Every structure is written in structure tokens, then in C-alpha cells.
Amino acid sequence: MERFKKIVKFSAGCVVLGLILLAAASGNIPTGGEGGVIEHNLREKRDATPLIYSESEEMPRLEQGLSEIKLR
Amino acid sequence: MSNNSGLRSLIRSEDWWAVWFGAAIIIVALLHFTGKAPKLGEWVKNPLNQFESYERVYPLENKPADLNIEGPLSKHLKYDEKQGVLIYKGLMTASQMREMQKFSSDPEYKSAIDQLYHSPPVAKSNIILKLLFLMVSLGLMTAIGVKAMGHNPFEYLAGYVVIFVLAIIAYTFSDQNVIKAYGLGYAFWALLLGLLISNTIGTPWWLLTGARTEMFIKTGLVLLGAEILFGKILALGAPGLFVAWLVTPTVIIFMFLFGTRILNMASKTLVIIIAAATSVCGVSAAIATAAACKAKKDELTLAVGMTLIFTVLMMIFMPIAIKMVGMKTAVGAAWMGGTIDATGAVVAAGSMLGAEAEKIAAVVKMIQNILIGVVAFVVAVYWAFRIERTADAPRANAMEIWYRFPKFIVGFIGASIVFSFVLIPIYGSNYIESEIISASTKTIRGWLFCIAFVSIGLESNFRDLGSQLVGGKPILLYICGQSFNLVLTLFAAYLAFGGILFGKI
Structure with a gap:
């Protein structure tokens, strides 16, 4: 019985994770609309997951663009 | 001490093995x-799409005069003038297609993008x-x-093999475009998957033998x-350094004193x-510090969980607040760069304020990231000098501190010094950074951290996590510390980027 309970809990967890993936893949996760940062990230293909600067593929472009900002 | 001292420790201690593994991976890469x-x-x-890279090509004979491919999409869309074609690498959604159509007013170009x-x-x-090759070689x-x-x-x-497969599943979650x-x-997903197994069916012993969390983390840190x-x-000059390097140590000291003396937290x-x-920078700083002070796994889980949740909230709400109060863009950008924990979230939030803000926010964060090594050291x-010493023990000498010192830090700092001051001056930063x-x-470091987080999840249980949360002190510490960080960084950003100390940006 104990083993059965554990398997049921595990299966329920897997179902929840599966539903999150399904909702994300079908676009049924709220993105905050046009003005929101999530929608903005999706539109511009932005990856918000990098933890540190070297993980961000945007950094070379941003560092290069920095020279355009002049200290006045 | 015996395992940590003498030549024998070079092949017996996990810390030194992390250094050898890291060095071997770096040499193979070089x-x-x-x-x-x-x-x-x-x-x-379709999750299977993540295993392949995709490309689309469409002819466009004449390059539009006003074509300006900008932002993150410039990594994916290229115009090949020789062949007269538009090339797009990766998967594309309808909203991205509409965004790319804005790069030129030419109707022919817009139709080609469609x-x-x-x-x-x-x-x-x-x-x-x-x-498969990576899994086998890393495993062996x-x-x-x-x-x-x-x-x-x-x-x-x-x-190890099962943990690596779980790490692939964790990446599958994080690589879905909405989740990204x-x-x-x-x-986040690696921890969740590990926790799901350990807290339901329980982690079998044979799986735990592969969960060598410290070894993966320390190698990843090297x-x-x-x-x-x-x-x-110095990428952003004195203003960037002022915001990133003055506020950060102040906040760490404040939070340490607040947590230990005011909240009286036991750990x-x-x-x-x-x-x-x-x-400093959320998850990566938490990992480095946890390894440096030999923290428990559930403590790292708790800190990582809190920082991940608050990062998402700050990424969503800080740009809204900055726009609402009409704050100067550069000040707002530096503020977000100094306070939002993860770089990806900083860049995303910064871009909501404009192209210039995106750059300032990202670079302030980058300068702050460099502090990881200093903080871990x-x-x-x-910890070796003060915390691990018993109250009645005599003052530790240099050798004693060295025995207690986590040796993988030598590899971590050594790699940073070799890359910064030897390899980049010789080979150039473009080559070293890209190749x-x-x-x-x-x-490879990402994979090591991912399998480390799966391992942490497999070794943790909600009861231990719950015991860490008793009295809500960790959450209170995070909220008070982050509030102090927000106020102090805003003040520093105003002084540095508001034209008070360094001239207007």
C-alpha cells in the first residue's frame, strides 16, 4: 500500500510537469500581453535563463554596442 | 586533516580531483x-526539435537600403549579399516573423520574411x-x-547515466521558448526533477552513488x-565599477550581520x-559560496529556489515601476543591473527600457559577476580562519588555514587568472571567448551544474527543507537584504549614472 501511494504521488508529479510543458508548448501560459516583459522576450527571441554574463549569447553584441554610449 | 594534507591528498581529495578534471577539460578545449x-x-x-539545428533560406535579390537587423534576432537572421538570400537559423514564431518585418520598410523584404x-x-x-560522446567521456x-x-x-x-538523462530532461524544460x-x-527544473523523485518514490541507493554533487559543483566551478x-x-568605466563593486560587498556584510546578529539564524x-x-548574481554566486563554506545541500536548494522565484518577479515588475515613475533610463538600467540576480533576466528587463538601457544593465551585471571569484575566495x-575554528582553539597559523581551505578554489581562481592575464593577452579575447x-x-560547465542540481534534488527532502524555513527567517533575510540592496543600488546608480559623480551618460 505504501509503495502504491509513493507511485501515485510520483505519477501525479509527472503529470503536473507534463501539463506545464504542454501548456507552454501550446502557448497557453499567460505572457502579459504586448507591454509585458514575457511577451517582449518571446517576440524578440530573448533568452531570460542565463545565470551569468558568459551564458548570455547577447553579451558580445551588448559589449560591442557599449562603445557607442559616450560619457558626456 | 590527513586526507587534505600532503601529496596523498592530490589523488585522494575531491577538491583536487575537481581541479584536475577542470584542467583536463580546459586543455582539451584549448x-x-x-x-x-x-x-x-x-x-x-516539439521537444525533439532541440536535438537539431534548423535553417531557412529565401531569395531576396536586392538588399533593402534601410535594412537594419538589430537586437537578439540579429543572431538568427542574416542577409547574404553574394547569394542574394535571407538566411534564418533556428525556429521561428509568428510574433518573431512580425518583429523581423520591422527591420525594413521595403514591401519586397516584408514579403520575403513572410x-x-x-x-x-x-x-x-x-x-x-x-x-552521447559527452555523457560517456565525462562519465569515464x-x-x-x-x-x-x-x-x-x-x-x-x-x-551517473540516469542522472545525466534527468539533466537532459531538465534542459528540455528550460529550452521551451515560453519557459525561456x-x-x-x-x-530550477533539475532541482524539481530530483526533488520529485526523492520525495515520492525515494531515491534508490544505486542512483545516489552517481549523485556526487560536490564533485560536479567543484569541477563546474573550476x-x-x-x-x-x-x-x-572596466567595460563601463568608473560608474559601472562604483555601482557594482561598492554596493555588493556592503550588502553582503549587512546581510551577514543582519542574519547572524539580528535574526539570530543558527546556520x-x-x-x-x-x-x-x-x-552578487543569484544561483552562480550561491553555488560558489556554498562550495566555499561547505554548506549543506538543502541550504543551497533553499537559497537557489528563493533567488529563482524573486528573479522572475523582479524581471517582470522592475521595468514597469521604472517606467511608471519616469526614472532616467541609465539610472533605471544600472539599478536593475545591480539588483536583479540573473544576467538573462537583467538583459530582458533592461531591454524593456530601450537599447541603451539594455547595454548598461547587462554590463553592470557583468562587472558584478566578476566578484564571484573574490567573494568565494x-x-x-x-570560514577556514574563523568559523571552522572552535572557540577554545588557538589562533590558526597559515598551514592550518591551508589545510582547511577548500582546494578547488585554487583551480577556480587559477583558471580565472590564467584566462584573464595569460591566454587573452596572447590569443585575444575574441578567440578565447568564442572558440x-x-x-x-x-x-560543459552548464552540464556539470545541471547534473549537480539533479543530484542535490535527489539527495534532498521536503522535511529538511521545511526545517530550514522554520520561523520564516531565511525568507525574511532575503526580503530585508534585497530591500536594502534595492535602496542602496538605486542611490549608487543615481550618483553614478544620474550625472552627480561622473557626468551624464
Whole structure:
């Protein structure tokens, strides 16, 4: 019985994770609309997951663009 | 002490093995023995798409005069003038197609982008074999160390393979395009998957033998050292340094004193991990500090969980608040760069304020990131010198501190120094950053951290996590520390980027 309970809990967890993936893949996760940062990230293909600067593929472009900002 | 001292420790201690593993991976990358390390790609509807890279090509004879491909999409869309074609790499959604149509007013170009979107993507390469090669080579290499440390390498490998597969599943979650936009990366999903197993069916013993969390984390940290490049510190001049390097240590000290003296939290390791995660750069700082002070796994889980959730909230609400009060763009950008924990979320939030703000926010964060090495080193020394010493013990001498000192920090700092002051001056930063770090060490470090987080989840349970939360002190520490960080960083950003101390930007 104990083993059965554990398997049921595990299966329920897997179902929840599966539903999150399904909702994300079908676009049924709220993105905050046009003005929101999530929608903005999706539109511009932005990856918000990098933890540190070297993980961000945007950094070379941003560092290069920095020279355009002049200290006045 | 015996295991940590003398020549014997060089092949018996996990810390030294982490240094050897890290050095071996760096040498292989420098000699280009293997190609690019496999990195899973983005997917939208079909998870299998992450194993392949895609490309679309559509003819456009004349380049539009006003064509200006900008932003993150410039990584994907190119115009090949020789062949007269538009090339798009990766998967494309309808909203991205509409965004790319804004790059020129030419109707022919807009129509070509529309056709590009509707043309079927062609799979260019598959990474499954490379992934298999990485799993096997990393497994065999670490098994040598496991054997030298006195454990059964075959039992280890049985668990390791399953943990690696769980890490692939964690990456599958984080590579879905909507989840990516939310900023919920592999660390979150890897922890969740591990916790799901350990708290339901329980982690079987053979799987635990593969969960060598410290070994994966320490090896990953040695590789992370290669990414901490000191040359980046002055990228934004004095204002960037002022915001990133003045506020950060102040917040760490404030949070450490607040947690230990005001909140009277029993675990100093938990306090310092939360302080480092809040003030430096979230998850990566938490990992480095936890390893430096030998924290418990559930303490790291708790700090990482809090920082991931608050990062998403700050990414969503800080740009709204800045726009609402009409704050100067540069000040707002520096404020977000100094306070939002993860770089991806900083760049995303910064871009909401405009192109210039995106750059300032990202670079302030980058300068702050360099502090990881300094913080980990100081914490390791402080712990060896003060915290691990019993009250009645005599003052530790230099040798005693060295015995207690976590040796992998030597590899971490060493890699940073070698890359910053030897390899970059010799080979140039473009080559080292794109061909060595981006192509190999960074990706392998990501895999090591991912399997480490799966392992942490497999070894943790909700009861232990709950006991850490008793009285809500860790959350209170995070909220008070982050509030102090927000106020102090705003003040520093105003002084540095508001034209008070350094002239207007």
C-alpha cells in the first residue's frame, strides 16, 4: 500500500510537469500581453535563463554596442 | 586533516580531483581535441526539435537600403549579399516573423520574411551523437577520480547515466521558448526533477552513488573560473565599477550581520549563501559560496529556489515601476543591473527600457559577476580562519588555514587568472571567448551544474527543507537584504549614472 501511494504521488508529479510543458508548448501560459516583459522576450527571441554574463549569447553584441554610449 | 594534507591528498581529495578534471577539460578545449560541446537548442511545440539545428533560406535579390537587423534576432537572421538570400537559423514564431518585418520598410523584404516563415525549416545537424560522446567521456573521466577516491566506479557510472538523462530532461524544460522567456532555467527544473523523485518514490541507493554533487559543483566551478575575466571590470568605466563593486560587498556584510546578529539564524552558511545570491548574481554566486563554506545541500536548494522565484518577479515588475515613475533610463538600467540576480533576466528587463538601457544593465551585471571569484575566495578564507575554528582553539597559523581551505578554489581562481592575464593577452579575447569558452568550457560547465542540481534534488527532502524555513527567517533575510540592496543600488546608480559623480551618460 505504501509503495502504491509513493507511485501515485510520483505519477501525479509527472503529470503536473507534463501539463506545464504542454501548456507552454501550446502557448497557453499567460505572457502579459504586448507591454509585458514575457511577451517582449518571446517576440524578440530573448533568452531570460542565463545565470551569468558568459551564458548570455547577447553579451558580445551588448559589449560591442557599449562603445557607442559616450560619457558626456 | 590527513586526507587534505600532503601529496596523498592530490589523488585522494575531491577538491583536487575537481581541479584536475577542470584542467583536463580546459586543455582539451584549448587543443581543440573535440569539436564544440553539445548544447540543446530551443523548441516551440516539439521537444525533439532541440536535438537539431534548423535553417531557412529565401531569395531576396536586392538588399533593402534601410535594412537594419538589430537586437537578439540579429543572431538568427542574416542577409547574404553574394547569394542574394535571407538566411534564418533556428525556429521561428509568428510574433518573431512580425518583429523581423520591422527591420525594413521595403514591401519586397516584408514579403520575403513572410515567405521565410512559411517555408519549412531544414534540419542542418543533429547533436545526439555528440551528447552521447559527452555523457560517456565525462562519465569515464569522473569515474577515474571516483575510483582514486576509494569508491566503486561501476556503481557510480550506473547512477551517473540516469542522472545525466534527468539533466537532459531538465534542459528540455528550460529550452521551451515560453519557459525561456520566463527565465526558468535548467537549475530550477533539475532541482524539481530530483526533488520529485526523492520525495515520492525515494531515491534508490544505486542512483545516489552517481549523485556526487560536490564533485560536479567543484569541477563546474573550476570551469566557471575560466569565464570570470578580469578585463571586463572596466567595460563601463568608473560608474559601472562604483555601482557594482561598492554596493555588493556592503550588502553582503549587512546581510551577514543582519542574519547572524539580528535574526539570530543558527546556520551561518545559510546566511552567507543567501547574502551572496542576493548581492552578487543569484544561483552562480550561491553555488560558489556554498562550495566555499561547505554548506549543506538543502541550504543551497533553499537559497537557489528563493533567488529563482524573486528573479522572475523582479524581471517582470522592475521595468514597469521604472517606467511608471519616469526614472532616467541609465539610472533605471544600472539599478536593475545591480539588483536583479540573473544576467538573462537583467538583459530582458533592461531591454524593456530601450537599447541603451539594455547595454548598461547587462554590463553592470557583468562587472558584478566578476566578484564571484573574490567573494568565494574571501568566504573560503574566512570560514577556514574563523568559523571552522572552535572557540577554545588557538589562533590558526597559515598551514592550518591551508589545510582547511577548500582546494578547488585554487583551480577556480587559477583558471580565472590564467584566462584573464595569460591566454587573452596572447590569443585575444575574441578567440578565447568564442572558440574556447563559448564553444566548449561554458557548455560543459552548464552540464556539470545541471547534473549537480539533479543530484542535490535527489539527495534532498521536503522535511529538511521545511526545517530550514522554520520561523520564516531565511525568507525574511532575503526580503530585508534585497530591500536594502534595492535602496542602496538605486542611490549608487543615481550618483553614478544620474550625472552627480561622473557626468551624464
